[in-house]
Amino acid sequence: MVTLINTFTVKGDFDAFERIWAQSAEFMRTQKGFIGFKLHRSLSRPDVYVNVALWQSRADHQRVLASREFGEHIKELAAVSVPDPDLYTVVLEGVPVQ
């Protein structure tokens, strides 16, 4: 399992960014190996969004990156934001002490 953490700095219209992003998310939700995502927005810097998405494997994620649909979405997103993506693995996790 891999985690994509992608920080977007929005240059243009926030609503346009969220609309384009929602369309891209609908596509991702149909893709093999996609597990889930959360798009976060900074409380102090409203132009900063962070997507945290879980994928079954690096190969699953890379296959989607190579798709025509993703290519179109990322072009639209690049018109209103600057992405900064990277893939991660979880090294430690925890829940409240019972």
Place this chain on the structure above:
Amino acid sequence: MVTLINTFTVKGDFDAFERIWAQSAEFMRTQKGFIGFKLHRSLSRPDVYVNVALWQSRADHQRVLASREFGEHIKELAAVSVPDPDLYTVVLEGVPVQ
């Protein structure tokens, strides 16, 4: 609910960073309002770690930041890494299409 996303760039020893971080996490797990955390490590930049932690409220998180224990942990962490924390709210989330 708020999400802390904190990017650490580790300057010193990675094992020391993970050990100190694990101690801090044990403290966080006992705190009111703590819901869960995942510490991620970049697959391409091994010196970059990202903590994504869920808190019931901003007040719960800020109370912990003001605690003596947290003050000690962050001093130790600052000796081996550079933190870049920010608080976020989730604006969109999704799971695979059924």
